[in-house]
Amino acid sequence: MMNEYYPNFAIIKEIKKETINTNTFVLKFTDQKIADKFSWKPGQFMMLSVLGVGESAISISSVENDNSINATIRNVGNVTNSIFSLKKGDSLGMRGPYGTGWPLEKIIGKDILIVAGGMGLAPLYGVINHVIRNRTEYGHLEIIYGARTPENMVFKDEFSKWKRIKNSTFFLTADEITRENPFECRTGLVTSCFPMMKTHHRNAIALLCGPEIMMRFAAKCLETIGFADKKIYLSLERRMKCGIGKCGHCQIGLKYVCKDGPVFNYDDIKPFIRPL
Amino acid sequence: MASYIIDKKDLKILLDKFLKEFKVYGPIKPGLDSSVDEIKSIDDLHLEYKSTIISPKKFFLPPKDTLFEFKIQKGNYEIKEIVNDEKFILFGLHPCDVNAILKLDEFFSGKFKDKYYQNRRKNSIIIALNCTQPGENSFCKSMNAGPFLYKGYDILLTDIDTKYLIEIGSDKGKKIIQGLKLNIASKNDLLKKEKKCKLANKKIKKILDPNWLPKLAEENLDHEIWIDLGERGGVAGSFPCLSCGSCSLVCPTCYCYDIYDTVDLSLKNGSRVRELDSCQLLEYGQVALGGNFRKDRKDRIRHWMFCKFGAAAGSKNSSCVGCGRCIRVCPSKIDITKVAKSLWRKK
Amino acid sequence: MAKKPKIGVFKLTGCAGCQMEIFRMEDEFLDLIKLFDISYWKMAKRDNDDKDLDIALIEGGISTPWEIEEIKCIRKNTKFLVAFGDCAIGGCIPSIRNWIPQMESEEIVYPDPSKICSTKVHGIGEYVKVDAELKGCPPHRKTILELLKSALLKIRPRLRQHPVCVECKFQGNACLITSNKLPCMGPVISGGCGAICPTLGRICEGCFGPMSNPNASALANIFRDIGLNDEDIKRKFRKYSGMSPEFRLEAGH
């Protein structure tokens, strides 16, 4: 019997700097058998661990069907801090993937509205790439990405590519622009982009990820525009310890974020999202 | 399977046989303050207990449990498995606790299996004892978990005055009493058990209808009673919640745990440990950068109540069995049955 | 191996019991000397250097003007400043006198109070930024070790602030409040001691200070229900951490 709690080991193949405190780590399982068997869906997450320090849930931000796993991590806590002190070639513990991921099969043929804030773009990165690769299967793609400042944005290298996607709109917005503004960001919250939005709620699905306060406001605004609760999906963050729905920390209402989520239909969890 | 009968004074024979082969844990004190601990001889055993302080889940989900040990050498890791193969008998568990164990069994299986729990469970033999003297806080009858047991035991004892009725519930149970000369129970003995059951049922004063509990939770997310419980007090004579976590720690179906790493001073050897946690504590919902998803006391107590009502993520597997431990242990005198009743009344 | 972290141990208004707790880590003490560079520790060595410390363990509260200067100076020279024990966090037992007029207490103790220069006792947090708190009177050696280990690992220490009740339940104790009607401070007091007193049948006196988000007013009400009067309750909350914001109301501010 496999023990779910044992981490497998992965090697850091590459480290890409995203922002001042965010890096993308390209990881690969050291065990080739596990690496070959590994498959994931956009929106799922991994449990990364540095033995002696602890374990942390990190969402996968790879391009689909890639042999390696990208993890975009912001340096905020003990585990992430320890991961940041690792160098290329170092190994760390990794188990997963866990969670359900975005309902990509369910939304074929629909327009897609992606609203992301800050680090929230990481779990959606796979979705955007999936839509680009299967462009004909989906309708209009609209990405609204907000961050505190333009410097705080992740995946900046991809922005020029995303701006050229066929049948799509791409908004960038920042709370404040202190220094230069290389991507022609607007200022304001993500919701300030909604009035200019091309997506009409009739045939669209909204995918939200970001700080919970942002998602709550965005979901509320989308509701007033006319989006049905069932058409809004969001990816939540909670304290996770086991990743497999046993330790109980990530409960939200009748669900575990780690097992039943982290992607939820807004309709299911609406009563449980409240002010921090 | 067949039922047997044993004289109370002959219980020693039974216990001595078990002691020869297994480690035996059982209630060690009479009354309410009992605890399930190791039994070395018949004198340690007190089957007239009402309830234990800590539930017997500690044998399957210990307060502190090492998941694995590791060694770090020049950036390479080595993981050492922890094997615990000790076989043991839990002697004299009450039906509520056995039912709670059944719930945990369900919880720790499923798509992701918890090897540690399942391993301990596999190595355990449960000898249950039907509860003829339910305590004043018990409401097991309402939660379909007692006072008499109908499933989940390997062997079931029932006190019928001068004798114990022995019922076998599994092959494991059959195997361990093989070789003992026991008398087959008569029809009269079985009738006596029925009578005892009825008597015990009558002794339970707290009654609740479990069927509407989940619905009650669903409808009362924003009820005032949660503010009363958290800050103001006065729910059926209770004080405000202290967030001490006692209720969830003594609960036989609470399963939440925390995982952390410890290392020795050389930073080379360490272990990953899980420790029983409580949703009543502030740190339970805390994430990096100080964010907390359950900051308010009222949110925490509400979550726990809902979990016990069967309206949280654990669903039926973490719902209440009516053992009454949380009522007894709460310094604030918060009574889950009274909370449920006032929710119902205030509708 | 990287440079050994430099440690300084300082004593202000306290009893040195917390420092003693370091000496009492008999099993690990020799390893600690090897792993750390003890740069300043008046109690243990003659040559002391308080410059460029990685960690400073401050024992004791602040009750004199020159201690204010001293703690500010230590803060300047230290990367990670630890309030080591209850005195440094909130004044602990010496802070009981904060409720007595200063002149009055001086006159009781000293025949000539004019030579005494003392103010009310406060924790060091009143004057400087504190990076971590080690609760306890004295802190348990396990938590001290945890802090030192996390310094080596360069992570934030895992210092839990659960109530004594949690540890009491781990030990399998019966609740002293509910079963014996004793005024135990456990439900609002931070654990870490392993619930030593309740395990021996004694009530928790509260030497580890308030837990995270305690409900002190509720416990005061419970005490009142048990039969304590307002003076008793004030005295209980005013013992180890009366100055803490969590207990301030119950301690009679």
Added chain:
Amino acid sequence: MTEKTIKVDYIARVEGQGAISIDITKYGKVENLQFKIFEPPRFFESFLVGRKYDEVMELTSRICGICPVAHQITALRAVENAMGIVISNQTRDLRKLMAISARIFRVMFSACIF
């Protein structure tokens, strides 16, 4: 005439919060001795007024972290004397045992750090 001066800036036995300086003449006579305690006052005597009798032992043991037992046992005796309580021989012996072992610890400790 001062021939030799012994100066200790901080004495570890009083937790580093005391100093001593001795001037000695040629003939070995102590000419000048200064003993300074710069430990901040904590006014135990004043705040113990108004506390309950059973708290005294607990509070006084915090006078000194090196020798808590001495203060504790003394406080116990004071309370017992005040209330006229006569303790049994067994209790007295146990306390003696405790005091002696605490003293052994203290002496060992002082020997170690110097």
